[in-house]
Amino acid sequence: MAGVRLRAGVARTGTEYGTVLLDERRGRYFRLxxxxxxxxxxxxxxxGVPGTVRAVAERYGITEERAGADVQGLLARLRALGLVTS
Structure with missing residues (x-):
């Protein structure tokens, strides 16, 4: 699934602790x-998801199965919160 993007109205900024997403419509922050x-x-x-899974597996020295579960889990959560579009 290529083309996953933050939804319009979601701003991203880096912090010393990671990244923060601001849902400007609802005025809610989410720390990544x-x-x-x-x-x-x-x-x-x-x-895309397959390329991201491979990158995560390589970056963190984990299996692609584990990386796939992590990527899919994060995507599901971001979708449920209405923060991304595909």
Whole structure:
């Protein structure tokens, strides 16, 4: 699934602790860990889910199965919160 993007009205900024997403419509902040921020960045750069899974597995020295579960889990949560579009 290529083309995962932050929804219009969601701003992203880096902090010393990772990344913060601001849902401007609802005035809510969401803090992403450095790992979650890297996943979002990879997806936004057009790697798609398979490419992002491979990048996560290589970056953190984990299996692609584990990386896939992590990427899919984060995507499901971001979708449920209405923060991303595909």
């Amino acid at each position: 860990s450095p790992t979650a921020a890297a996943i979002v960045r990879d997806l936004e750069e057009g790697r």
